[in-house]
Amino acid sequence: MTVALRLGTRASALATTQSGLVADLIRERLGREVELVTVSTEGDRSAAPLATIGGTGVFVSALRDALLAGEVDVAVHSLKDLPTTPADGIALAAIPLREDPRDAVVARDGLTLGELPVGSRLGTGSPRRVSQLEALGLGLAIEGIRGNVDTRIRKVRDGEVDAVVLARAGLARLGRLDEITEVLDPLQMLPAPGQGALAVECRSGDTDLVAALAQLDDASTRAAVTAERAVLTTLEAGCSAPVGALAEVVEGEDGEELWLRAVALSEDGGLSVRMSATGPVTEAEQLGRRLASDMLDDGAADLMHAPPVRNQHA
Numbered sequence: 348m349t350v351a352l353r354l355g356t357r358a359s360a361l362a363t364t365q366s367g368l369v370a371d372l373i374r375e376r377l378g379r380e381v382e383l384v385t386v387s388t389e390g391d392r393s394a395a396p397l398a399t400i401g402g403t404g405v406f407v408s409a410l411r412d413a414l415l416a417g418e419v420d421v422a423v424h425s426l427k428d429l430p431t432t433p434a435d436g437i438a439l440a441a442i443p444l445r446e447d448p449r450d451a452v453v454a455r456d457g458l459t460l461g462e463l464p465v466g467s468r469l470g471t472g473s474p475r476r477v478s479q480l481e482a483l484g485l486g487l488a489i490e491g492i493r494g495n496v497d498t499r500i501r502k503v504r505d506g507e508v509d510a511v512v513l514a515r516a517g518l519a520r521l522g523r524l525d526e527i528t529e530v531l532d533p534l535q536m537l538p539a540p541g542q543g544a545l546a547v548e549c550r551s552g553d554t555d556l557v558a559a560l561a562q563l564d565d566a567s568t569r570a571a572v573t574a575e576r577a578v579l580t581t582l583e584a585g586c587s588a589p590v591g592a593l594a595e596v597v598e599g600e601d602g603e604e605l606w607l608r609a610v611a612l613s614e615d616g617g618l619s620v621r622m623s624a625t626g627p628v629t630e631a632e633q634l635g636r637r638l639a640s641d642m643l644d645d646g647a648a649d650l651m652h653a654p655p656v657r658n659q660h661a
């Protein structure tokens with residue numbers, strides 16, 4: 348009998364669900380016993396805006412500390428919360444098959460974004476969502492909100508806001524798809540790099556485990572998120588930057604290829620650089636880097652820090 352793998356998870360409903368999914372995959376594909384271990388993080392304990400406590404990286408570092416301290420053997424994160432800089436001693440051992448990466452609207456009375464009256468209050472704390480919503484010119488009053496998926500849906504129920512935008516993947520995993528009033532087309536709202544995908548980490552020194560966990564990896568998902576994250580790295584942006592990116596494996600003339608779309612915006616959505624490119628699935632990193640450096644040539648870095656242009660008449 349082998350000892351159970353200890354899988355570290357945050358306490359939130361989404362985190363435990365995601366960890367449960369990975370635990371099931373490990374049981375099925377590796378035939379190993381798994382035991383869930385809850386790790387509490389500063390991001391869960393604090394109600395402060397994420398940006399003031401170090402961004403979504405705070406969710407990740409507590410789990411990594413638990414890995415490095417030998418308290419757990421495996422950790423599961425939402426890939427979009429994972430900083431792009433690799434961590435010492437930690438291996439990104441698997442990226443399982445991704446959920447639908449698109450964003451979704453949960454609004455009162457079944458409304459879509461376009462049906463919300465001018466001046467409607469929309470709650471989101473994500474600069475990427477704010478800037479893309481502003482760019483759509485819907486005349487919404489956007490309010491910064493925080494909280495887990497359940498809390499954010501409740502704010503709509505309670506009439507605190509008229510609508511919220513959430514990752515469809517989180518709602519799917521929590522069995523809340525019926526709350527969605529509109530799934531946003533990436534034409535209007537490019538998701539965060541890595542959205543809908545999970546990251547399975549372990550200690551890089553656990554070479555047998557690194558090799559075993561590779562059985563959980565989905566090659567197309569890994570290629571796609573590698574391209575998306577290379578955009579962030581090259582733009583020198585973090586997970587809270589007004590940057591959207593989505594890569595998809597599509598059928599090209601010579602077989603499968605990777606189609607990557609990305610956008611960088613000013614905070615108020617008044618300025619943006621949007622680009623797309625295709626390339627071989629095996630050169631995902633280069634594709635992302637190349638696209639982002641073309642975006643930089645078009646001023647992507649400057650506009651992310653540009654002063655507001657929203658109320659100017661030109």
Ligand SMILES: NCc1[nH]cc(CCC(=O)O)c1CC(=O)O
Nearest residue numbers: 425427513514516517542543544
């Ligand atoms: N920002 C927090 C976060 N991190 C991962 C998800 C959802 C799952 C995913 O995107 O993979 C969410 C909630 C959301 O953005 O609605």
